[in-house]
Amino acid sequence: MAIVRKSAKREAVLSLLRSVDCHPTAEWLHERLRREYPDLSLGTVYRNLRQLEDEGLIMTVGVVDGQERFDGNISDHAHFVCERCGAVTDLELKGDDGLAARAKRELGVRVDRRDVKLRGICENCLKDMRA
Amino acid sequence: MAIVRKSAKREAVLSLLRSVDCHPTAEWLHERLRREYPDLSLGTVYRNLRQLEDEGLIMTVGVVDGQERFDGNISDHAHFVCERCGAVTDLELKGDDGLAARAKRELGVRVDRRDVKLRGICENCLKDMRA
């Protein structure tokens, strides 16, 4: 693996990602970080996100409405995704349901992580829909 | 919602999707269906997949390695995704872990479906990696 140097911009990506709970897209991070780094390019944000992900410092939530969403919280937790507005909310995941163990036993696979998402309509959108 | 007519090509997409367990991409379906429908276009496959999804007859597994994967089995089940070769395998999901109920209670959301994926290395890839 290539050596990783410290870089102000990469640290800024990581720290911003850790400080928000909105599970941003690369573009959102780019626009937000431009305030502090006006010359920051979108390509660099993408490169740094991939690198941080490879290092295991961040994770991706998956693609929502065509754009990948990132998460600075790498603990084992679930997500709720609103199908109307795209909002992503963390959800605690208590205990182990034994699914991974069963997969290993039944399929002979090695499980590295689980990814649990609930999809539906968030509180705000429910209100909007009634209005 | 627009009226939906019967169409041989759309039915072929649905029936092929239901008959395989490999969770194909649009491209895979297109190549496979070309045997029977040489003039079938990729655009039509995409359009029909979206429409079948809207009708609730199929579901998507999400994007794996940049391509969306589809599933003709719409029962509530989990997936194992191999991070090395991209293979997707069904996994039975027993019972309800109460997560949806908790999301409703804690977040005030409406949950329509859950999406559980395990990621890791499949049996074949584990063998390859040892060799």
Place this chain on the structure above:
DNA sequence: CTCCGTGCAAATACTTTGCAAAGCG
């Protein structure tokens, strides 16, 4: 002085869409 990090722009690659023709009912 050696590599890594970055801006910029071009390239990729998947998916969607517009349009006119064809076809079902």
Place this chain on the structure above:
DNA sequence: CGCTTTGCAAAGTATTTGCACGGAG
């Protein structure tokens, strides 16, 4: 006949990559 479906090709869009230069160690 009216409205859906389709082929074709073009457009769209998120993400990746090549390259040359600036910068950290």
